[in-house]
Amino acid sequence: MADRAKFIASVTASLGRSEVLAPPVDNSTAGFEDAAMAKFNADAAMKDASVRSVELADQMAIAAATAGWKIHRAANPEDAADLVASICEQKKATSVLRSKHDVLDEINVDAAVANTGAKLGTTEHSGDNSRELVDQSKAEAFIADIGITGVDYAVAETGTVVLHPRSGLSRLVSLAPPTHIAVLKQGEVLDSLDELFAIERNDFLTGNLAGSMNLISGPSKTADIEGTTVTGIHGPLEVHLIILSEG
Amino acid sequence: MKPLTVNFRSKAAQTLADAQIQQSIEHVYTGFFKGRLAAAGETDNWEDLRTKGKAIKDHTIAHLDYYLDLLATNVEKNGGSVFFANDAEEARQHIIKLAHKREIKTVIKSKSMVSEEMGLAEAMTDEGFETVETDLGEYIIQLANETPYHLIAPAVHKSRADVAKLLDDNYKDGDRVPDATELTMMARKKLRGVFERADMSVTGVNFAVAESGSIALVTNEGNGRMSTTVPRVHVAVMGMEKIVPSIQDLSTMLRILIRSATGQRISTYVTMVNEARKQDEEEGPEEFHLVIMDNGRQKLLEDPQMRESLNCIRCGACLNACPVYRKVGGHAYGWVYPGPIGAIVSPVLTGVKDASNLPSASSLCGACHDACPVKINIPRMLLELRYRTAEGSTDKEERSSSATERRIWKTWRIGMMGRKRFDMAARLANLALRPFAQNGWLKKAPPPISGWTSSRDFPTVSPSSLKSRLKKRKKGEQ
Numbered sequence: 001m002a003d004r005a006k007f008i009a010s011v012t013a014s015l016g017r018s019e020v021l022a023p024p025v026d027n028s029t030a031g032f033e034d035a036a037m038a039k040f041n042a043d044a045a046m047k048d049a050s051v052r053s054v055e056l057a058d059q060m061a062i063a064a065a066t067a068g069w070k071i072h073r074a075a076n077p078e079d080a081a082d083l084v085a086s087i088c089e090q091k092k093a094t095s096v097l098r099s100k101h102d103v104l105d106e107i108n109v110d111a112a113v114a115n116t117g118a119k120l121g122t123t124e125h126s127g128d129n130s131r132e133l134v135d136q137s138k139a140e141a142f143i144a145d146i147g148i149t150g151v152d153y154a155v156a157e158t159g160t161v162v163l164h165p166r167s168g169l170s171r172l173v174s175l176a177p178p179t180h181i182a183v184l185k186q187g188e189v190l191d192s193l194d195e196l197f198a199i200e201r202n203d204f205l206t207g208n209l210a211g212s213m214n215l216i217s218g219p220s221k222t223a224d225i226e227g228t229t230v231t232g233i234h235g236p237l238e239v240h241l242i243i244l245s246e247g
Numbered sequence: 248m249k250p251l252t253v254n255f256r257s258k259a260a261q262t263l264a265d266a267q268i269q270q271s272i273e274h275v276y277t278g279f280f281k282g283r284l285a286a287a288g289e290t291d292n293w294e295d296l297r298t299k300g301k302a303i304k305d306h307t308i309a310h311l312d313y314y315l316d317l318l319a320t321n322v323e324k325n326g327g328s329v330f331f332a333n334d335a336e337e338a339r340q341h342i343i344k345l346a347h348k349r350e351i352k353t354v355i356k357s358k359s360m361v362s363e364e365m366g367l368a369e370a371m372t373d374e375g376f377e378t379v380e381t382d383l384g385e386y387i388i389q390l391a392n393e394t395p396y397h398l399i400a401p402a403v404h405k406s407r408a409d410v411a412k413l414l415d416d417n418y419k420d421g422d423r424v425p426d427a428t429e430l431t432m433m434a435r436k437k438l439r440g441v442f443e444r445a446d447m448s449v450t451g452v453n454f455a456v457a458e459s460g461s462i463a464l465v466t467n468e469g470n471g472r473m474s475t476t477v478p479r480v481h482v483a484v485m486g487m488e489k490i491v492p493s494i495q496d497l498s499t500m501l502r503i504l505i506r507s508a509t510g511q512r513i514s515t516y517v518t519m520v521n522e523a524r525k526q527d528e529e530e531g532p533e534e535f536h537l538v539i540m541d542n543g544r545q546k547l548l549e550d551p552q553m554r555e556s557l558n559c560i561r562c563g564a565c566l567n568a569c570p571v572y573r574k575v576g577g578h579a580y581g582w583v584y585p586g587p588i589g590a591i592v593s594p595v596l597t598g599v600k601d602a603s604n605l606p607s608a609s610s611l612c613g614a615c616h617d618a619c620p621v622k623i624n625i626p627r628m629l630l631e632l633r634y635r636t637a638e639g640s641t642d643k644e645e646r647s648s649s650a651t652e653r654r655i656w657k658t659w660r661i662g663m664m665g666r667k668r669f670d671m672a673a674r675l676a677n678l679a680l681r682p683f684a685q686n687g688w689l690k691k692a693p694p695p696i697s698g699w700t701s702s703r704d705f706p707t708v709s710p711s712s713l714k715s716r717l718k719k720r721k722k723g724e725q
Contacts, residue, residue, distance in 0.1 A: 004319060007331035007541070011487070012312040014549035023310040028302030030495030031458055038495075067513070123529045131479070137529040138477060142443055158513035167527035171476040175469060193498035193513075200519075201494040204459045211525045212475065215517035220469040223509075224384035224402050225410055227274035228427035233383050233435055234442070235469030235516070 035205045042202035045195035049153075049187060056156045056189035057243055064159030068218030068231065069182075069241040074107075080244050081112035084148065084181060087240055088116040091179055093145035096120045100168030101150025103183050103244070109148060118145070123170045141172035146179045147236075153199070154184050157192035160217045161241065164210035174216060180236040182216075186246045248335075248366045248394065252581035252593055252602035259575035259608070271404045272576055275397060280567040282510020283618065290506065300503045301621045303496050304558035307457075311548065311557075314457040314490045315539065321460025325522040327535035335365040338540045342367065342449065342482055343374050345536065349480050351376060351447040357466065357474045358382035359451025360398060360561060361484045363583045364542055367449060379441045381470035383434055387413055396577035397585065398563035399508050404576060438470075448474035448532070452485035453560075454500055455537070457492050462537070464518045465505060471518050481523070481532035487539050488557040500560065503620035507562040543596035552631045556591050558621045565615035565625060571608050580605060587615035591628040599636055606632035670715075676708040683707075 012020055025032050033041075049056060061071050074080035084107070088096060096118045098104055113120040123137035141147070149169065153162040161182045165171040174180050190196050196215075203209045220235030231237050251258075262268055287293045307314055319329040332338035342365075346354065354376050356368055368389060371378040380389040384401035388394065390413040395401035402410070411418045411425050414433045425433075450471060454463045462483050464471040475481055491500055497519075505514050524531030547553045566572045566586030577585040581602070582593045590609060594602035606629045615625040662672040683689050689696070689705040699705050 004329070004331050007333070007539075008312050008316050010541075010545060011315060011548065014545040015309070015312060016549070017312075020312045020316060021310070023306065023313055026302075026306045028299065028306050029492040031492030033493075033495070041495075063512070067515075125529065129527065129529060131533075134524075134530045138443070141530075142439070160513060165528060165531065166525070167529070170529040171472070171531055172529075175472050175476065193501060194495075197495045197498045204494055209459065209521055211520075211522045211528070212531070213519040213521075214472060215513065215519075216515070217513045218515050220467070221515055222383045222431060222468050223278065224382070224387065224400065225405070225427040225430050226271070226407055227278045227400075227403070230428050230431040233431050233468045233470075234381070234438065234473055 030201065035202075038198070038202045038205050041198035045190055045198050048195065049190050052191070053187040053189070053246070056191060057184075057186045057245070059156040060154050060159065060184070060189045061241075061243060062159075063156055064154075064161075064218075064241050067159035068221070069159060069239050072240060072242045074242055074244045077107040077244065080107040080183060080242050081109060083240075083242050084109055084183075085112040085116050087179070087181055088113055088118050088146060091145055093118045093179075095144045096146045096148065097141060097144045097170075097173045097177065098122055098147075099149040099170070099173055100124065101183070103150040103185050104148060107183065107244070109183075113148075122168070123173065124168050137170060138172065141170065141176040144173075144177040146181060147173040147175075147177040148181045148183070149174050151182050151184045151188055153196060154189045155191075155193060155196055155215070156189050158215075158217055160215045162196060163214045163216065165212050165214065166210060171212075171214070174214070175235045178232065178236055179238045179240070180216075181240045181242065183242045183244060185244050248363055248583055250582045250593065250597035250601065252597060252605060254581055255579050255602075255604040255608065258579040258581065262576040262579055263574060267406060268404045268576060269574070271406060272396070272573060274403055275400065275567045276573055279400070279509060279563065280618075283507050283564055283567065284510075286506035286510040286512065290502070296499055296503050297620055297622055299499050300560075301558065303491055303499065304560075304621050307490050307492060308488060308548070308554065308557045311487065311490070314492060315487060317457040318455055318460060318490055319537075319539070321458065322535075322537050323460075325460045325535075327460070327522065327537055330536065330538045332538055332540045332542070334542050335540065338484065338538050338542075339365045339367055339370050341538060342484075343371060345480070345482065346371065346374070346376055346447055349447065349534075351480065353377040353379070353441065353445045354447045354449060355379055355381050355441060355445040355470070355474055355478065356385070357448065357450040357464070357471050358385050358399075358401070359449070359484055360395075360583055361451055361486050361540055362449060363395065364486075364540070365484070367484075376447075377441075379438070379445075381438055381441070381468075381473065382466070383431065383468060386434060386438065390414070394578065394583075397566060398561055400563075442473050442477050445473075445478045447480040447482065448478040449482045449484060450474045452483050452489050452537075453504065454497060455485055455490050456494050456497065457490050459494055459521060461494065461519050461521045463497055463501070464520070465501070465514045465516070466518075467509070467511075467515045469516055472516050475518055475520055475532065476530060478532055480534045480536070481520070482536045482538060483520070484538045484540065487541055487544055488559075504560050504562050507564040507618070507620040546595050547592065550595070553591070553595055553628060555623055556588070556595075556628060558623055559588055559592070560621060561588075562620055564618040564620060565623075568614040568618035570610065570612065570614065575608065579608075587625045587629070588623075591625055591632060594632050594636075599632065603636040606630075606636065670712060673708055673712055674710075677710050680707045
């Protein structure tokens with residue numbers, strides 16, 4: 001078994017040195033930008049998302065469509081709720097899971113789904129999750145027809161929905177059901193991946209980094225059989241993005 | 248995985264003669280190569296991104312000891328475990344031991360070239376674990392009991408009928424060939440069952456972030472997400488070079504990796520894992536383990552001519568661009584990494600002697616260098632390795648040339664270095680070849696020259712040298 005110190009000493013020797021030296025400042029990597037710079041970048045990204053919210057929502061709609069999202073624009077919360085309901089009906093959903101995003105309460109998604117006759121639930125449990133409860137959450141997610149989430153951010157460059165799994169936002173709700181609906185509010189769209197990772201880095205330096213992060217850009221896809229693109233190999237076959245304009 | 252680089256010629260010949268495979272691998276050109284060109288074309292600052300990506304990797308590799316230490320410290324700070332493996336055997340044993348200790352039954356694997364180096368799936372199956380490849384291409388390859396054909400499209404050489412036979416025991420020749428959608432849905436159903444019972448996952452690592460102890464995983468299918476969600480134990484395996492210093496570096500690296508790999512702006516999923524499941528999360532692995540493997544990479548690191556190859560981010564763009572790969576296919580290269588990048592890393596990682604044909608399997612056209620998102624100068628290293636196998640290496644084991652071959656070249660050099668000796672040799676060669684020649688050309692010759700004459704004619708040595716002819720002409724003119 002390779003001991004860590006020995007392994008690293010051997011790498012040091014391969015580099016032609018005798019001890020591990022801290023690298024000199026090199027601006028090719030962002031690793032040398034200090035916390036103040038990181039905060040400045042993150043604030044700028046958030047401000048940009050809010051100032052250019054209309055433009056970025058439009059760009060998001062185009063890029064997300066290219067990535068394979070089915071795009072719906074909703075002028076108000078009622079329209080958004082109707083869109084969710086009509087997707088549930090179209091999919092003949094009987095079991096629907098949702099995340100704990102505020103936007104879903106704003107559009108009153110519970111009533112909208114209940115009106116279609118489908119059962120709506122969350123996989124959230126109160127307090128710590130034992131292995132049994134985790135298994136129960138998994139089983140529920142694997143039989144659900146539709147998963148509904150808000151977004152933590154979106155990225156206009158790539159048509160990406162960003163989710164940080166946490167209590168109330170299960171990892172599987174956007175992965176296991178054959179259909180995923182994400183509801184996006186204008187103002188939540190970042191310009192590019194640079195802005196997203198600037199925010200992540202600032203979260204890290206301030207001790208607020210989430211446990212994990214998923215960037216989702218369209219339906220699950222594969223081209224492993226004769227180069228033909230097919231959706232839904234492991235994750236959703238169909239993903240819907242509802243873009244809600246500011247009221 | 249046992250290197251079979253020595254079989255390059257016979258494997259290449261086999262692929263060249265297989266019309267169906269020739270047609271199948273055409274996709275790497277029509278799909279990926281053209282996709283990358285289009286993606287690069289629509290990205291305004293594409294060349295700047297490549298320059299930046301190269302600078303990030305140059306910096307990291309030049310201080311790899313520092314960043315490895317930082318990465319390990321931060322993974323442990325986040326509650327994960329880190330294991331440093333000198334070689335594939337150590338890595339394999341560590342993972343198998345862990346699986347036994349945790350009483351694992353079913354292991355799901357995401358696509359990882361490093362795990363191919365370990366031959367991990369096979370070893371775990373032999374140990375009695377149900378071990379399933381979950382990337383569709385890898386799953387097909389596993390069912391066929393083969394090795395991946397391409398870094399990102401492992402089953403690119405398989406036809407729909409081949410796949411149907413592998414997925415459906417009842418499928419017979421002559422049955423209607425299912426379309427790609429039907430086949431994919433068959434695989435989805437089978438693999439869903441596996442995901443539901445999996446208790447351990449092994450994934451690769453596209454980038455490990457030193458400052459935060461995070462890993463980033465890129466997939467289109469979602470198996471990377473399943474792997475970081477459903478099992479109790481998540482093991483990520485990486486080559487020791489796969490580090491970037493900062494979270495912020497990911498935006499550049501993801502952009503160039505994904506555009507170069509498939510021509511997409513982004514893959515369907517990018518998953519960043521910083522730690523195991525938090526207590527109040529609904530699901531997610533209870534444990535996170537990172538295995539960092541050397542397996543010969545230090546040989547590349549300490550070699551100033553070859554170090555740049557550690558910048559590779561495994562996008563596969565050089566394969567798609569290579570006119571040789573596109574004809575001889577992935578299996579000819581005989582080890583985990585095919586194509587131009589394989590031709591430079593396999594000889595160093597597995598031994599130059601057996602792999603001496605790999606650096607020669609190139610026309611040095613430079614398409615790989617142009618395609619590389621981190622600008623690795625592959626042709627320069629191909630030439631370096633050719634030089635070493637011919638005579639440059641002081642290590643006799645590294646030389647592939649025979650003593651006889653070297654003696655012939657030595658004699659040749661002596662002959663070439665004096666005017667009189669050269670003229671004499673030319674006259675002798677002319678006399679020796681004259682009986683075999685027809686109109687100044689050799690149509691058929693004994694070995695070893697037959698290697699040439701079997702496919703084209705060989706010119707005989709002219710009876711008079713250029714110098715003597717010039718002399719005659721000058722006299723005539725006077």
